[in-house]
Amino acid sequence: MRKLERHATIADVAALAGVSVGTASKALNGRGSLREETRMRVREAARQLSFEANAGARSLHSGRTYTVGMITTDTIGRFSIPVLMGAEDALGAGEISIFLCDGRDDPIREQYYVKTLLSRRVDGIIVTGRRTEARPPIGRDLPVPVVYAFISSADPDDCSVAPDEAGGARKAIEHLLATGRSRIVHITGPEHHNSARVRAAAATERLAEEGLSPAAPPLFGGWSEVWGRQAVGILLAGRTEFDAAFCGSDQIARGVCDALRAAGRRVPEDVALVGFDNWDVMTESAQPPLTSIDMNLEGLGRSAAEKLLAAINGSPSPGHHAHPCQLVVRESTTVALSPPTSPAV
Amino acid sequence: MRKLERHATIADVAALAGVSVGTASKALNGRGSLREETRMRVREAARQLSFEANAGARSLHSGRTYTVGMITTDTIGRFSIPVLMGAEDALGAGEISIFLCDGRDDPIREQYYVKTLLSRRVDGIIVTGRRTEARPPIGRDLPVPVVYAFISSADPDDCSVAPDEAGGARKAIEHLLATGRSRIVHITGPEHHNSARVRAAAATERLAEEGLSPAAPPLFGGWSEVWGRQAVGILLAGRTEFDAAFCGSDQIARGVCDALRAAGRRVPEDVALVGFDNWDVMTESAQPPLTSIDMNLEGLGRSAAEKLLAAINGSPSPGHHAHPCQLVVRESTTVALSPPTSPAV
DNA sequence: GGAAACAAGGAAAACGATTGCCGACAAGCT
DNA sequence: AGCTTGTCGGCAATCGTTTTCCTTGTTTCC
Numbered sequence: 001m002r003k004l005e006r007h008a009t010i011a012d013v014a015a016l017a018g019v020s021v022g023t024a025s026k027a028l029n030g031r032g033s034l035r036e037e038t039r040m041r042v043r044e045a046a047r048q049l050s051f052e053a054n055a056g057a058r059s060l061h062s063g064r065t066y067t068v069g070m071i072t073t074d075t076i077g078r079f080s081i082p083v084l085m086g087a088e089d090a091l092g093a094g095e096i097s098i099f100l101c102d103g104r105d106d107p108i109r110e111q112y113y114v115k116t117l118l119s120r121r122v123d124g125i126i127v128t129g130r131r132t133e134a135r136p137p138i139g140r141d142l143p144v145p146v147v148y149a150f151i152s153s154a155d156p157d158d159c160s161v162a163p164d165e166a167g168g169a170r171k172a173i174e175h176l177l178a179t180g181r182s183r184i185v186h187i188t189g190p191e192h193h194n195s196a197r198v199r200a201a202a203a204t205e206r207l208a209e210e211g212l213s214p215a216a217p218p219l220f221g222g223w224s225e226v227w228g229r230q231a232v233g234i235l236l237a238g239r240t241e242f243d244a245a246f247c248g249s250d251q252i253a254r255g256v257c258d259a260l261r262a263a264g265r266r267v268p269e270d271v272a273l274v275g276f277d278n279w280d281v282m283t284e285s286a287q288p289p290l291t292s293i294d295m296n297l298e299g300l301g302r303s304a305a306e307k308l309l310a311a312i313n314g315s316p317s318p319g320h321h322a323h324p325c326q327l328v329v330r331e332s333t334t335v336a337l338s339p340p341t342s343p344a345v
Numbered sequence: 346m347r348k349l350e351r352h353a354t355i356a357d358v359a360a361l362a363g364v365s366v367g368t369a370s371k372a373l374n375g376r377g378s379l380r381e382e383t384r385m386r387v388r389e390a391a392r393q394l395s396f397e398a399n400a401g402a403r404s405l406h407s408g409r410t411y412t413v414g415m416i417t418t419d420t421i422g423r424f425s426i427p428v429l430m431g432a433e434d435a436l437g438a439g440e441i442s443i444f445l446c447d448g449r450d451d452p453i454r455e456q457y458y459v460k461t462l463l464s465r466r467v468d469g470i471i472v473t474g475r476r477t478e479a480r481p482p483i484g485r486d487l488p489v490p491v492v493y494a495f496i497s498s499a500d501p502d503d504c505s506v507a508p509d510e511a512g513g514a515r516k517a518i519e520h521l522l523a524t525g526r527s528r529i530v531h532i533t534g535p536e537h538h539n540s541a542r543v544r545a546a547a548a549t550e551r552l553a554e555e556g557l558s559p560a561a562p563p564l565f566g567g568w569s570e571v572w573g574r575q576a577v578g579i580l581l582a583g584r585t586e587f588d589a590a591f592c593g594s595d596q597i598a599r600g601v602c603d604a605l606r607a608a609g610r611r612v613p614e615d616v617a618l619v620g621f622d623n624w625d626v627m628t629e630s631a632q633p634p635l636t637s638i639d640m641n642l643e644g645l646g647r648s649a650a651e652k653l654l655a656a657i658n659g660s661p662s663p664g665h666h667a668h669p670c671q672l673v674v675r676e677s678t679t680v681a682l683s684p685p686t687s688p689a690v
Numbered sequence: 691g692g693a694a695a696c697a698a699g700g701a702a703a704a705c706g707a708t709t710g711c712c713g714a715c716a717a718g719c720t
Numbered sequence: 721a722g723c724t725t726g727t728c729g730g731c732a733a734t735c736g737t738t739t740t741c742c743t744t745g746t747t748t749c750c
Contacts, residue, residue, distance in 0.1 A: 007466065007488050009706060020730050025708055032709085033727060052464035056401035056410065057706035060735040065401065067465075076430065081421060088447055097461060100445040102433055116442060119397035120412075121352065143352050225630035255630070258603075281626070285570035285600070354736060365700050370738055377739090378697060402736035405705045 008049035017045040028053070059121065068308065069099040069117035071110060071138065073129030073151065076102050078279070079297060083128050083149050086301025094309060096123070103129075114138055124308045127151065128301075132162055133194035145311035149304035150297065152320055159311065161304040161321045163295040165195055166202035168325030172246045172274040172293050173206040175327055179334065181244035181272050183215040187231040187256060188248025191220040196248055199276065203246055215242040223248070228255020236263055243271055244333075250275035250282035250292055257286050257332065273332040288331035295325050353394035362390040373398070404466065413653065414444040414462035416455060416483065418474035418496065421447050423624070424642060428473050428494050431646025439654060441468070448474075459483055469653045472496065473646075477507055478539035490656035494649035495642065497665055504656065506649040506666045508640040510540055511547035513670030517591045517619040517638055518551040520672055524679065526589035526617050528560040532576040532601060533593025536565040541593055544621065548591055560587040568593070573600020581608055588616055589678075595620035595627035595637055602631050602677065618677040633676035640670050 014024035019042060026032035027042035045051075059065040068091060072080045088098060099122060101113040117125055125146045127138055134154040138146065145159075152160030176184055186203050189196040200218040207214060216235060221227035228247065232255075235242065247253035253275030257267055265271050267288060275283065278294035300323045307317050359369035364387060371377035372387035390396075404410040413436060417425045433443055444467060446458040462470060470491045472483055479499040483491065490504075497505030521529055531548050534541040545563040552559060561580060566572035573592065577600075580587065592598035598620030602612055610616050612633060620628065623639035645668045652662050 007463075010708095011706080021707080022709075022731075023729050026729085029708080032729080035728065038728080052460060054405075054706055055465045056404055057735085058708075059401055060399075060405065060706080060737095061708050063735085076426060081426070084445075085421065085447060088445075095461070097444050097446070097465065099442050100429075100433075101442070102430060115397060116440070118352075120400045120442065251626070251630070281596070285596070355738095356736075366737080367701075367739075368699050371699085374738080377699080380698065383698080399736050402705085403738075405707095405736080406738050408705085 007054070008046075008051040010051065010053065012049055013042065013045045013051050016049065017042040064123055065121045066094070066096045067099065067120065067122050068096055068124045068126060068305075069101060069113070069120070069122040070126045070128065071101045071103050071113050071117075073103045073110065073127065073135065074105045074131070076100070077130060079130050079150060080128050082297035083301035083304070086298035086303075087126055087149070087305040088301075089298075090302040090305035090309070096309075110138060114142075118143065123312045126304055126308060127153075128304075131194060132165060132198070145308060145316060147304045147308040147311065149301060156320065157318050159307055159316060159318050159321070161300055161307060161323055163297070163300060164322040164324050165198050165295075167322070168276065168293040168295065168327075169199040169202035169246070170206040171325060171327045172276070173203050175291070175329070175333060176244045176246065176272055176274060177210060179268075179272060182212060183242045184212075184244045184246060185216045185235060185240065185242045186214060186218040186246050186248070187228060187252055188218060188220060189223040189227075189252070193223075196220060199248055216240045221252075223251055225251050225255035225258070228252040228257075229259040230255075232256050232259035232263065244273070245271060246274045248276055250277045250279045250286075250290055253290050253292070253332070254282045254286045257288075257290070261287065268331065268333050268335060275332075278328050283328075283330060286332065291330045291333040292328050293325050294328050296323065299323065352399070353391075353396040355396065355398065357394055358387060358390045358396050361394065362387040409468055410466045411439070411441045412444065412465065412467050413441055413650075414446060414458070414465070414467040414470045416446045416448050416458050416462075416470065416472050418448045418455065418472065418480065419450045419476070421445070422475060424475050424495060425473050427642035428646035428649070431643035431648075432471055432494070432650040433646075434643075435647040435650035435654070441654075455483060459487075463488065468657045471649055471653060472498075473649075476539060477510065477543070490653060490661060492649050492653040492656065494646055501665065502663050504652055504661060504663050504666070506645055506652060506668055508642070508645060509667040509669050510543045510640075512667070513621065513638040513640065514544040514547035514591070515551040516670060516672045517621070518548050520636070520674070520678060521589045521591065521617055521619060522555060524613075524617060527557060528587045529557075529589045529591060530561045530580060530585065530587045531559060531563040531591050531593070532573060532597055533563060533565060534568040534572075534597070538568075541565060544593055561585045566597075568596055570596050570600035570603070573597040573602075574604040575600075577601050577604035577608065589618070590616060591619045593621055595622045595624045595631075595635060598635050598637070598677070599627045599631045602633075602635070606632065613676065613678050613680060620677075623673050628673075628675060631677065636675045636678040637673050638670050639673050641668065644668065 010024050011021055014021045024042050027034055027039045028046060103110040124144050126149055128149045129151040132151060134152050137153045137155045137158055148158060148160040150162060152162045186200055188200055204214060219231045221231060245256055247256055253273050257273055260267055260271055267273055273290060275290045275292040278292040283290040283292050303323060355369050356366055359366045369387050372379055372384045373391060444462060448455040469489050471494055473494045474496040477496060479497050482498045482500045482503055493503060493505040497507045531545055533545055549559060564576045566576060590601055592601055598618050602618055605612055605616055612618055618635060620635045620637040623637040628635040628637050648668060
């Protein structure tokens with residue numbers, strides 16, 4: 001990169017091609033009726049000047065900017081990224097660019113971003129964040145459609161796409177039951193956290209449907225490995241009998257796994273483990289690798305973006321949409337098949 | 346959110362306030378000479394219509410969009426996020442919004458994004474990515490300034506801001522030396538990875554300056570915990586005598602830590618550990634918590650954004666800029682102070 | 691009382707692109 | 721020859737805002 005040249009305008013292109021501005025525009029956009037020779041001449045001129053139409057000027061006319069805003073309420077992190085990527089995928093196909101705004105849990109900052117995005121005339125807004133708890137809408141009667149992804153809006157008329165966490169928890173329990181476990185404990189994050197409560201309730205309910213109850217009341221704590229380790233200490237000290245643990249996050253599961261091993265319990269032979277999030281960093285390096293529930297965040301982001309696009313085109317889908325979770329089985333719940341030592345010949 | 350209304354234009358505001366369009370503009374921007382009463386009337390009208398000036402139309406006039414593009418060459422992840430946040434911080438102060446584009450390691454995609462950003466008339470572009478290796482420039486003679494953050498451009502005239510990884514490695518070694526260790530090993534990522542080579546070379550060099558050589562040749566492998574554990578196996582099997590390990594990433598260090606403990610070696614009493622990245626997920630949950638090198642990515646992002654702003658304002662800072670790393674000490678290198686059991690009265 | 695200075699706000703020309711309308715010209719038909 | 725038809729491109733309005741120039745009144749000062 002050496003020096004900076006001015007952006008070429010369509011007037012420059014027209015002059016170079018020896019036509020009027022209007023004709024140049026038509027030539028480049030395939031409109032009007034022009035001789036093929038003229039069209040080529042204009043295109044060549046545009047290429048020479050590396051002309052790119054000014055999107056701002058263009059949208060002045062079309063009323064659309066082919067731009068959407070994405071506001072992350074809390075700091076952008078492990079959960080917003082896949083959502084963002086999925087959204088980018090879906091939007092990129094429509095040649096739509098994304099303004100990324102990091103709200104950092106500050107309502108003032110958030111409102112500032114909403115105003116900024118509106119002044120930039122985005123075609124729509126996606127709101128996302130870390131907590132799945134319903135949150136107050138970012139505004140009322142906004143002139144553009146809004147979709148909440150991962151988190152959901154407290155206004156039931158808003159369009160929210162959120163993971164079906166209860167469904168995910170049920171799948172975890174079903175899997176443990178299917179592998180023959182029945183004395184199941186649940187270790188999860190802080191009780192004031194919506195996800196922790198929802199998952200715990202769903203797990204308990206699913207067990208009840210089988211006529212079972214948890215081997216211990218749900219253990220609420222933090223989302224960390226440290227808490228996972230502590231929880232095992234509590235269970236062992238209380239002489240709780242359990243043959244499986246469903247954990248509220250992979251980090252917790254990892255901590256549980258390490259603590260069990262340190263206490264001489266084998267995973268999965270003595271205790272089977274299911275985590276939540278399917279975060280490769282944890283699932284792959286745990287010993288053994290962890291079975292986990294995947295919220296399919298990229299798919300969720302894509303779905304949210306598609307709903308936003310539909311809304312932009314006049315077909316909104318108001319209401320709350322649950323996005324299914326998926327079970328990913330690894331060795332923490334299934335005894336690895338040992339390779340056949342002497343295959344039958 | 347109920348219904349969608351049209352965006353108000355300044356003409357609407359002017360009509361409501363009973364003035365001309367030009368006057369309304371002046372009133373809202375504090376230009377021209379107007380009676381205070383008039384100014385208030387216009388402002389009130391704008392408020393009533395929740396008018397936000399159309400940024401596209403405005404930039405048509407000013408030639409600036411107060412917008413920059415950020416292209417992540419590989420997939421957006423753990424390293425790009427802090428850089429992004431730092432950049433957003435620095436740019437947000439100037440009321441500049443960010444277009445986020447995920448290149449996904451695809452040159453075609455990348456070029457497409459460059460064109461898109463140029464057509465949106467961004468004031469500048471930040472390029473970032475996972476690898477610190479020099480990469481080909483995203484374009485030549487672009488009409489806007491470009492700054493490379495974290496990664497650097499192969500063109501020495503481009504402005505690149507990258508972490509001083511060699512300096513970081515030296516700090517790690519110095520810290521280990523200062524805590525009385527002398528038989529130090531280095532376990533790091535794949536040799537084809539620039540960061541791994543740079544850090545290994547710097548560590549070896551720093552040891553040489555003290556007349557020491559590594560307790561074993563650098564062990565190149567992967568960036569994972571699994572590799573950290575394997576590496577310990579290799580060292581122990583080879584009966585290597587070592588009292589400290591400097592690891593190329595916190596994940597490796599975590600794996601090393603777990604494997605050492607499993608083998609009955611105490612950290613830090615028998616072996617001191619230093620990681621790299623200062624990634625809280627790893628450093629906090631390792632037993633004991635890990636001393637690590639922090640690349641200060643948020644500061645790097647901020648610095649890159651500031652350089653971009655300067656370039657936009659006509660003062661470019663071409664060349665390669667090294668951003669210092671920082672040592673963060675935790676218990677994996679220092680024996681924790683036990684709290685005083687009976688304070689002297 | 692008249693000229694000059696000044697305050698207040700309107701009219702219109704940008705900015706860059708798109709598009710509907712119209713004019714010029716050539717060819718085809720009666 | 722005169723009319724219609726069709727092709728090719730130019731003209732000018734438009735989008736929303738800012739800004740430069742003007743035109744009004746009103747005040748001030750000699």
